Amino acid sequence: MVxxxxxxxxxxxxxxxxxxxxxxGLYTDDVAPTGTLHVAFVRSPFAKAKxxxxxxxxxxxxxxxxxxYTADDVRHLGLLPTQVxxxxxxxxxxxxVAHSGEAVAMVxxxxxxxxxxxxxxxxxxxxxxxxxxxxxxxxxGDIKAHDDMDSNVIIAWTAGPFGDxxxxxxxxxxxxxxxxxxxxxxxxxxxxxxxxxxTAMEPRSVVADYSPGYNRFHVHxxxxxxxxxxxxxxxxxxxxxxxxxVTALEVGGxxxxxxxxxxxxxxxxxxSKALGKPVxxxxxxxxxxxxxxxxxxxxxxATMTGTRDGQILGYELDGLADMGAYTQNxxxxxxxxxxxxxxxxxxMPTYFNVACVLTxxxxxxxxxxxxxxxxxxxLERIVDAFSREIGVDPAEVRKKxxxxxxxxxxxxxxxAMDTGDYxxxxxxxxxxxxxxxxxxxxxAARAEGRLVGLGLSSYVEVCGFGPSGLSDLGFNWGAYNxxxxxxxxxxxxxxxxxxxxxxxxxxxxxxxxQTTWAQIVSAETGIPVDNIRxxxxxxxxxxxxxxSFGSRSAAVDGxxxxxxxGRVKAKAAKIAAHLLEAAExxxxxxxxxxxxxxxxxxxxxWAEIAKTAYHPHLLPEGMEGGLEAHAxxxxxxxxxxxxxxxxxxxxxxxxxNVDVLEYLTMDDCGNVINPMIAxxxxxxxxxxxxxxxxxxxxxxxxxxxxxxTSFMDYLIPTATSMPSFQMERTTTPTHVNPLGVKGIxxxxxxxxxxxVVNAVVDALADLGVKHVDxxxxxxxxxxxxxxxxxx
Amino acid sequence: MExxxxxxxxxxxxxxxxxxLLVHFIRDELRLTGTHVGCETSYCGACTIxxxxxxxxxxxxxxxxxxxxxxxxxEGLADGETLHPVQEGFWERHGLQxxxxxxxxxxxxxxxxxxxxxxxxxxxxxxxxxxxxxxxxYHNIVKAIEYAAAKARGEEPEPAEWETV
Numbered sequence: 001m002v003x004x005x006x007x008x009x010x011x012x013x014x015x016x017x018x019x020x021x022x023x024x025g026l027y028t029d030d031v032a033p034t035g036t037l038h039v040a041f042v043r044s045p046f047a048k049a050k051x052x053x054x055x056x057x058x059x060x061x062x063x064x065x066x067x068x069y070t071a072d073d074v075r076h077l078g079l080l081p082t083q084v085x086x087x088x089x090x091x092x093x094x095x096x097v098a099h100s101g102e103a104v105a106m107v108x109x110x111x112x113x114x115x116x117x118x119x120x121x122x123x124x125x126x127x128x129x130x131x132x133x134x135x136x137x138x139x140x141g142d143i144k145a146h147d148d149m150d151s152n153v154i155i156a157w158t159a160g161p162f163g164d165x166x167x168x169x170x171x172x173x174x175x176x177x178x179x180x181x182x183x184x185x186x187x188x189x190x191x192x193x194x195x196x197x198x199t200a201m202e203p204r205s206v207v208a209d210y211s212p213g214y215n216r217f218h219v220h221x222x223x224x225x226x227x228x229x230x231x232x233x234x235x236x237x238x239x240x241x242x243x244x245x246v247t248a249l250e251v252g253g254x255x256x257x258x259x260x261x262x263x264x265x266x267x268x269x270x271x272s273k274a275l276g277k278p279v280x281x282x283x284x285x286x287x288x289x290x291x292x293x294x295x296x297x298x299x300x301x302a303t304m305t306g307t308r309d310g311q312i313l314g315y316e317l318d319g320l321a322d323m324g325a326y327t328q329n330x331x332x333x334x335x336x337x338x339x340x341x342x343x344x345x346x347x348m349p350t351y352f353n354v355a356c357v358l359t360x361x362x363x364x365x366x367x368x369x370x371x372x373x374x375x376x377x378x379l380e381r382i383v384d385a386f387s388r389e390i391g392v393d394p395a396e397v398r399k400k401x402x403x404x405x406x407x408x409x410x411x412x413x414x415x416a417m418d419t420g421d422y423x424x425x426x427x428x429x430x431x432x433x434x435x436x437x438x439x440x441x442x443x444a445a446r447a448e449g450r451l452v453g454l455g456l457s458s459y460v461e462v463c464g465f466g467p468s469g470l471s472d473l474g475f476n477w478g479a480y481n482x483x484x485x486x487x488x489x490x491x492x493x494x495x496x497x498x499x500x501x502x503x504x505x506x507x508x509x510x511x512x513x514q515t516t517w518a519q520i521v522s523a524e525t526g527i528p529v530d531n532i533r534x535x536x537x538x539x540x541x542x543x544x545x546x547x548s549f550g551s552r553s554a555a556v557d558g559x560x561x562x563x564x565x566g567r568v569k570a571k572a573a574k575i576a577a578h579l580l581e582a583a584e585x586x587x588x589x590x591x592x593x594x595x596x597x598x599x600x601x602x603x604x605x606w607a608e609i610a611k612t613a614y615h616p617h618l619l620p621e622g623m624e625g626g627l628e629a630h631a632x633x634x635x636x637x638x639x640x641x642x643x644x645x646x647x648x649x650x651x652x653x654x655x656x657n658v659d660v661l662e663y664l665t666m667d668d669c670g671n672v673i674n675p676m677i678a679x680x681x682x683x684x685x686x687x688x689x690x691x692x693x694x695x696x697x698x699x700x701x702x703x704x705x706x707x708x709t710s711f712m713d714y715l716i717p718t719a720t721s722m723p724s725f726q727m728e729r730t731t732t733p734t735h736v737n738p739l740g741v742k743g744i745x746x747x748x749x750x751x752x753x754x755x756v757v758n759a760v761v762d763a764l765a766d767l768g769v770k771h772v773d774x775x776x777x778x779x780x781x782x783x784x785x786x787x788x789x790x791x
Numbered sequence: 792m793e794x795x796x797x798x799x800x801x802x803x804x805x806x807x808x809x810x811x812l813l814v815h816f817i818r819d820e821l822r823l824t825g826t827h828v829g830c831e832t833s834y835c836g837a838c839t840i841x842x843x844x845x846x847x848x849x850x851x852x853x854x855x856x857x858x859x860x861x862x863x864x865x866e867g868l869a870d871g872e873t874l875h876p877v878q879e880g881f882w883e884r885h886g887l888q889x890x891x892x893x894x895x896x897x898x899x900x901x902x903x904x905x906x907x908x909x910x911x912x913x914x915x916x917x918x919x920x921x922x923x924x925x926x927x928x929y930h931n932i933v934k935a936i937e938y939a940a941a942k943a944r945g946e947e948p949e950p951a952e953w954e955t956v
Contacts, residue, residue, distance in 0.1 A: 011951070013883065013885075017890075021881050021887065023868075023894045024866070025890050112815075201827075201829050201835065201925050201926075202827070202889065202891040252891030253889040676951070684926045710832050718923060719922075719933070724912065
């Protein structure tokens, strides 16, 4: 069962699990204070429409209804606070609807069924307008997502390298010169990286409870960013942040979908204050599809030029990214995250240009990987197509163009990278999987007439944000009234009983922080894991922190916890030296005790040290009481994990069905805190990326109605979608944090979609198929086969 | 309407509206919140419970349909302090991350190994095809159910992957 002793790197079982496997884990929708009122929203069926009138009279008289609010009631609260506010949204549609599913009115009733009944009785008179849904049409700009805008393009992220106008022009000239050479080959493909619905299994939920006597809110929410939500509510109601306590209980999956402050979170707080009761809103699954952010949604052309022996001389990505109807938390910054890894692991001159375009659709924002899966998808697809065109093994082409092993390098796109050893990683994969053997098995299957393909890809990503200096460039949380940059923050307190608590501003949603933060602190102090409790997702009781997203928690907040633990240990050593009448530098911490080096019998327990700390008269002269430390940690850089994936697929020529037969990986996330948990992150991440490759697709009709709002039409992977994995890792620690960890939350998703599509194209290559857009569902694959046959 | 049923071994009588979903009755009236609502359409399986010995989805069952039934929810699966082998397997083999799908997944898995004590990987994967998980990629859920099946047969489970490398 659970081991009580651990060091970093141990696969100890999760301390979260006993409650969760017993059905005793508490999630936001489980919170039901006495007298709780329930919310249902009236949502627009139109993608773009003027609201002529809203008649709430009938609904207001229905059973259980306590209040109905429209924009007139909440306009004074302002627009939704956002970080990158190019087109901030109203809390409720204010005279104008900009996407189908946008909330127009809010019904509060005594029961969730009665609230829904009343919502259906609210009569809204709309004047429908022609929406703009298609991304290219929106960029062309005949129809505007909002009538008051001159263009739907709100910003373009251009680099070559980033921030250097002269450099961009020169890079383009260099690439053009390479294209013009007689001895080069240029491959260009327009590819869709389709819009997705993030689909955490737990729909979003929020419960707000206002206490008039104390002028304080207690808000439970399914959020990855508790402090940002507290700040946003405080800002909205003109309160100090300390007047809002946000609690994120168990959060049932996030993947970026809960990395936003949503209008409903503010509105539920408003209703609680107005009505003097706790108020709850829980999304239905259909509602989640039109109310919670979407991800991806790019159309771009990737172009690669190089010599016939595989030297890549230039790469260009030119495309559009769909923002949806408004900008929320990071919306317009997502392609910028893609730009960071625009040149991947390679050294070739790179031009990157992605324009951000508003459409009358659900807002897009960070979905697992956020910009990086898109960028790596285009790059790794075109490397594969280029390799195929010149007839050189894709592994050879990659290795020929990788950065050599490095510490601190600057990518062609202009960003400093921490550490990398890409060639060794790919070689390790090829050996692990017996690459030649895999190719032979593929060829043998093909000889039998089967459509079997092998897909290889590699990736570098950027995560672990990050350095607090980014704050000066606007990367801070001031928009939410949170006084923090992207740095980490952790407080370690040893109580009078010698047991520790870690207070940390992260917002986990299944990553096992209760276990891994305890491992970090245990490794540093020698306090057993079972004597360390982690407190997060409770803004009243944690230092300001910016939550869990972007594979950042271990590398940034985990590092802060490590630093804080080190400071606590340093003070404990002084106390132990005093108690043992020994020199401070001779004190060693092991197995929950401090002893004198070479004399294990001369020891004091953490409990004895802590008891002394809380009885200051027993302390050395001049030492303050207490045993805790708060560390704010700013890393020197973001971290750059990398890896290589390979898979084998078989395509059914009659149906176009794709069957993934094998999937094998070699990832490198630096040092690993808990390999069981790290591998689990990869499993889930890979299946999410494969889900995009194989099934998932948020489809709008021409009128802007989302057609994929249930699991019947929005297909996420099931247990039969993928095989079991075979995994290994290389370890290239980072030097930007003391743990040497890089982050693992998004790596699987960033590395997998192109691996699957590369394999599908390989399976069909002999037929002449050069590309199939995601999702590679049977009909699309079958049509590609038929088109190739006819051609 | 008045309904009487047995939930986790205890007899319950309640007055419910005919339209009340069984999952809402379990969660809101009985306050057994381990059974989750993930989709309201039977697809995700987060609401899976045992009703008269069958694993069913309580989000598309009316409470009145459960009149006279015997129900087991995740809270009633363990034998006192002793975990059901499937619960133990999920803990031992990291079969859960966020835990939201876990109760339904465990209730379904318990039925799989009850009906088929030595399921193959393929049989396990097909057996939980109606229970969606977004975190684990199902890899460790399969391992967890294999562990549980071995335990239930009185055999020593295969060592965990991280113990063999």
